[in-house]
Amino acid sequence: MALASSKTAVRAPFSGARSVAARPTSLRSSNAVFRPQQRISFAPVAAVSADITEFEEMAVDQEQDASSSAAVPAGQAKLRVRMRGYDIGILSKACEQIKVIAGMTGAKIAGPVMLPTKKxxxxxxxxxxxxxxxxxxxxxxxHNRLIDVGNLSAQTVQALMEWVPPSGLEVETSIV
Incomplete structure (x- = not known):
């Protein structure tokens, strides 16, 4: 790379200037014109912020409608626990732990259901x-197992949230 002037220019490392080879190919063409970016005016900010607040209010209303229509009585809600693992021993011990937790808190349990093993x-x-x-x-x-925990109480949910599954086990929970 030859310098145009006799003075040697020392460039700081990591500076913004790039050599021609380091520029993107779209900028290497000779007919590329570099223009400074135009400033964006923020005059209609009030109108945009009004639209945003309107949108937020609408989203809150929809959340309230969804939560009120999807409310399930506490006695009918079930917690579905699905577990996957390579070791049957770890899987069966985890099922027993969930049974003990549900028994101590007074919840009804259905399972463990042995789902098909994928090979x-x-x-x-x-x-x-x-x-x-x-x-x-x-x-x-x-190996897969499925356990449904019914007759949920706050104590049952809290105990299951604090339960730490053994390593080597994937646990998914959902409310049905």
Whole structure:
């Protein structure tokens, strides 16, 4: 890169100036014209803020309508707990822990329901180069369980929120 003047210009590292090679290809063309950006005027800010507050009020009204129509009596609400894991022992211990928590707080429990086990099989060649007939198969089994906890109380929900599932277990909860 040749300098146009005899003075040597020292550029600070990480400065905003880029060489031609470092510029994006869309800016390398010779007919590219650089113009300063125009300033945006904020005159209609009052109108925009009025629209935003109107939108926020409408969203709050919709939330209130949705919560009032979807209200379920406490006795009919159920907490559905779905668990997935590779180890059956850990999964069964977690089911027992949920049963104990529900029993202590007076909730009714349905389950554990054994959902279908998913099996993934991986086929791997034994040798790195030849002998395609020599293969090994590895599998991963993902076990699933489903538990419904009914007759919920605040104490039951609090106890289940504080429960720490064992590692190696995925737990999903939803209200049905």
């Amino acid at each position: 993934r099989v991986y086929c791997v060649l034994r040798s790195p180069h030849v002998n395609k007939d020599a293969r090994e198969h590895f599998e991963i089994r993902i």
